[in-house]
Amino acid sequence: MNSVDRSTGAGETVIEHVLIRHHLLEEVRRGRLSKKEVCDATPELMRVANSMGKASKDICPICGSEGMVHVSFAFGKGLPASGRGVGSPEELQRLTESISDMDLYLVEVCIECRWNHLLRKLSY
Secondary structure, eight states: OOOEEEEOSSSOEEEEOHHHHHHHHHHHHTTSSOHHHHOOOOHHHHHHHHHHOEEOSOOOTTTOOSOEEEEEEEEETTSOTTOEEEOSHHHHHHHHHHOSSEEEEEEEEETTTOOEEEEEEEEO
């Protein structure tokens, strides 16, 4: 299943993972994947989601909860190998100014059932 890749023209590339998300959800609806298989957020992701997650208006596609959040992780030279949670637009701005080759991952997480999916990858 492919993603959608586009350049913003501002020195960054965006890869949308909406097609993969749609495919996974369709596989759950058809019974080919269990909810347990897709509701597998790691303890670290749940910790970051609970402490730094930004509330989303989206409803969880698995359990119907309104407890969805978005979390951002930065990866790049000088950052921890496991990535660094980004808590604010100001922090992101500081990182993009100080790290020349960085990837930012935007992940949706359901606090209730642990559904998680990579929504978007931005490369700076």
